[in-house]
Amino acid sequence: xxxxxxxxxxxxxxxxxxxxxxxxxxxxxxxxxxxxxxxxxxxxxxxxxxxxxxxxxxxxxxxxxxxxxxxxxxxxxxxxxxxxxxxxxxxxxxxxxxxxxxxxxxxxxxx
Numbered sequence: 001x002x003x004x005x006x007x008x009x010x011x012x013x014x015x016x017x018x019x020x021x022x023x024x025x026x027x028x029x030x031x032x033x034x035x036x037x038x039x040x041x042x043x044x045x046x047x048x049x050x051x052x053x054x055x056x057x058x059x060x061x062x063x064x065x066x067x068x069x070x071x072x073x074x075x076x077x078x079x080x081x082x083x084x085x086x087x088x089x090x091x092x093x094x095x096x097x098x099x100x101x102x103x104x105x106x107x108x109x110x111x
Contacts, residue, residue: 023055029063032056 022037031053038045038057045055049067057065096104 029056029058030054032058032063035059035064 022041023031023033025031033041033045033055035057045067049055049069052069054066054068056063057067
């Protein structure tokens with residue numbers, strides 16, 4: 001009896017992922033995909049984004065989020081000196097305090 005070898009699918013480099021059929025190009029928005037399709041094809045979308053594409057996720061035809069590649073070349077600037085800067089700030093002694101402003105805003109909403 002001949003041994004059974006598992007089938008392994010390997011796509012050629014020219015082959016497009018199946019998720020590309022779900023992506024539409026909208027004027028002013030670029031590549032977009034619906035939330036439902038994005039949920040179903042998240043892994044494939046992440047592969048496309050990692051390859052440099054930017055994709056807008058829409059809900060009811062309106063843009064809700066943008067998937068964009070991570071820019072590894074640009075490191076964030078580390079913020080230092082927090083305590084020193086806080087010590088230099090003047091202490092607020094008059095006027096509406098933050099707590100009062102927030103409380104007035106919440107009370108005005110009728111919650």
